Amino acid sequence: xxxxxxxxxxxxxxxxxxxxxxxxxxxxxxxxxxxxxxxxxxxxxxxxxxxxxxxxxxxxxxxxxxxxxxxxxxxxxxxxxxxxxxxxxxxxxxxxxxxxxxxxxxxxxxxxxxxxxxxxxxxxxxxxxxxxxxxxxxxxxxxxxxxxxxxxxxxxxxxxxxxxxxxxxxxxxxxxxxxxxxxxxxxxxxxxxxxxxxxxxxxxxxxxxxxxxxxxxxxxxxxxxxxxxxxxxxxxxxxxxxxxxxxxxxxxxxxxxxxxxxxxxxxxxxxxxxxxxxxxxxxxxxxxxxxxxxxxxxxxxxxxxxxxxxxxxxxxxxxxxxxxxxxxxxxxxxxxxxxxxxxxxxxxxxxxxxxxxxxxxxxxxxxxxxxxxxxxxxxxxxxxxxxxxxxxxxxxxxxxxxxxxxxxxxxxxxxxxxxxxxxxxxxxxxxxxxxxxxxxxxxxxxxxxxxxxxxx
Ligand SMILES: Cc1cc2nc3c(=O)[nH]c(=O)nc-3n(C[C@H](O)[C@H](O)[C@H](O)COP(=O)(O)OP(=O)(O)OC[C@H]3O[C@@H](n4cnc5c(N)ncnc54)[C@H](O)[C@@H]3O)c2cc1C
Numbered sequence: 001x002x003x004x005x006x007x008x009x010x011x012x013x014x015x016x017x018x019x020x021x022x023x024x025x026x027x028x029x030x031x032x033x034x035x036x037x038x039x040x041x042x043x044x045x046x047x048x049x050x051x052x053x054x055x056x057x058x059x060x061x062x063x064x065x066x067x068x069x070x071x072x073x074x075x076x077x078x079x080x081x082x083x084x085x086x087x088x089x090x091x092x093x094x095x096x097x098x099x100x101x102x103x104x105x106x107x108x109x110x111x112x113x114x115x116x117x118x119x120x121x122x123x124x125x126x127x128x129x130x131x132x133x134x135x136x137x138x139x140x141x142x143x144x145x146x147x148x149x150x151x152x153x154x155x156x157x158x159x160x161x162x163x164x165x166x167x168x169x170x171x172x173x174x175x176x177x178x179x180x181x182x183x184x185x186x187x188x189x190x191x192x193x194x195x196x197x198x199x200x201x202x203x204x205x206x207x208x209x210x211x212x213x214x215x216x217x218x219x220x221x222x223x224x225x226x227x228x229x230x231x232x233x234x235x236x237x238x239x240x241x242x243x244x245x246x247x248x249x250x251x252x253x254x255x256x257x258x259x260x261x262x263x264x265x266x267x268x269x270x271x272x273x274x275x276x277x278x279x280x281x282x283x284x285x286x287x288x289x290x291x292x293x294x295x296x297x298x299x300x301x302x303x304x305x306x307x308x309x310x311x312x313x314x315x316x317x318x319x320x321x322x323x324x325x326x327x328x329x330x331x332x333x334x335x336x337x338x339x340x341x342x343x344x345x346x347x348x349x350x351x352x353x354x355x356x357x358x359x360x361x362x363x364x365x366x367x368x369x370x371x372x373x374x375x376x377x378x379x380x381x382x383x384x385x386x387x388x389x390x391x392x393x394x395x396x397x398x399x400x401x402x403x404x405x406x407x408x409x410x411x412x413x414x415x416x417x418x419x420x421x422x423x424x425x426x427x428x429x430x431x432x433x434x435x436x437x438x439x440x441x442x443x444x445x446x447x448x449x450x451x452x453x454x455x456x
Contacts, residue, residue: 002129003028003129004026004132005135006031006133007028010098011039011304012040015030015101017323018101020328022104022105024328029107032109032111033112033114036101037097037098041097044313046093048345049345051086052185054077054082061075062075063384082190110129115271116272116273119299120132120299133301136279138306139268140311141268142157142261143266144261145261147234152237153242154242157260157262167191168187168192168258169193170194170256172254174263175196176203177262177263180198181219182344182346185222188223193223193256197232198227199232200229202216203216203226207356208358208391215346227246229248231246233245238255241257267281269285277297279296286308292333292335293309293326314341343412348409349408350411351404351406351407352403352404352415355393355403367396368454369391372444372447372448372451374386374389377441378439379441379443380409387407387408389408390448391404399427400422401421401428404418410442414445431449432446
């Protein structure tokens with residue numbers, strides 16, 4: 001054994017795990033085939049939230065008169081400058097990850113594609129690394145669906161979107177879920193015509209219907225054309241444009257200048273030699289793990305998007321904590337202990353924790369519900385950002401919070417006071433006794449809880 005551990009991938013779980021292992025005296029090899037920091041840093045969270053910030057600035061500048069501010073002339077977006085800003089923010093994060101690994105004593109960085117050639121052996125280029133413990137953190141990539149004609153047009157994914165330094169005249173976004181909607185609103189605010197095509201009967205279909213509807217209204221109000229119930233039958237070039245034919249609908253042909261695929265992700269496990277190690281995957285290629293994230297072979301763990309237990313940076317990070325606790329701390333943390341939580345970074349954002357209303361109804365448990373329009377939240381009113389609403393569900397007997405959907409100003413921050421109470425398994429009455437700060441959105445969470453009524 002030339003190393004104690006091999007970490008494949010430098011996404012959101014691999015680097016912090018390498019740091020913990022090295023601190024515990026392990027000799028670690030970490031392998032990266034492309035960009036240090038993985039999806040989140042290079043083509044996911046970091047660049048998209050940087051774009052969201054530029055789009056918000058453009059949106060606010062156009063609304064400046066609402067605040068008594070004069071901008072003078074029309075608001076222009078310099079796409080080259082927007083991209084330069086994204087590149088600078090991303091570059092800083094990526095370089096930070098790379099530098100921290102390359103200077104980590106006890107850790108050796110191998111650059112290249114890692115592939116199992118045996119149970120304890122990983123090949124990278126001409127080198128074969130051997131270790132008793134192997135941690136897989138290979139993430140995923142955009143799913144390219146088998147749509148007729150797609151291979152003959154130039155389409156974009158979240159990765160190639162990062163090279164865009166111009167304004168697409170008409171961006172067609174295939175997929176009305178989290179990734180697609182963020183790009184849709186961003187490019188609409190930059191000035192593109194935008195059409196979103198969604199196969200399901202509504203956007204973000206895993207959310208409650210009232211939440212989907214409110215998000216759709218916000219986007220439609222900004223001029224985004226949303227086509228739900230729309231299955232794409234084929235794609236072709238139309239001059240220099242791209243034409244999509246839908247299977248149904250009154251207007252089944254959509255022509256745009258650019259096409260973004262945002263219909264899901266697939267794990268990077270197809271060229272990993274998992275069969276050589278005997279590591280089992282499910283039918284979609286996700287590595288099968290137990291609740292401690294052990295793969296099917298002793299001494300091998302899978303962390304982050306590639307295990308199919310989460311699709312977020314915070315779930316990948318939480319996986320790192322679970323594995324570090326398992327390997328180093330003799331602290332049996334489990335993936336099943338975590339409460340589902342995520343945000344959609346449209347403006348306003350949608351933040352979610354725990355169960356949806358539909359899930360609570362399906363569970364059949366007696367529950368209470370409260371909702372509040374953002375128009376009734378004074379901070380939102382003062383900010384002139386009153387779109388959206390908040391909803392909370394509480395167990396009728398224990399008064400523990402079952403779930404929350406916060407669509408509105410600062411929802412992505414406010415949700416954490418709810419999440420922490422949920423982790424503490426404390427009744428929501430605790431929040432009603434705490435003094436909150438005025439004027440904030442958070443101060444209205446206890447107010448809202450005062451209006452709980454039985455879920456009919
Ligand atoms: C557009 C977009 C926006 C997103 N926004 C958010 C957000 O706001 N919040 C959020 O929580 N999540 C967001 N996500 C999801 C988030 O980016 C991922 O969940 C997260 O990056 C997963 O991290 P990971 O550690 O599993 O893998 P990744 O970050 O995907 O990293 C895997 C790494 O492994 C490397 N690799 C793969 N195969 C090999 C191999 N064989 N050998 C060597 N190296 C290999 C890859 O090059 C990569 O660097 C977003 C995703 C996208 C696409």
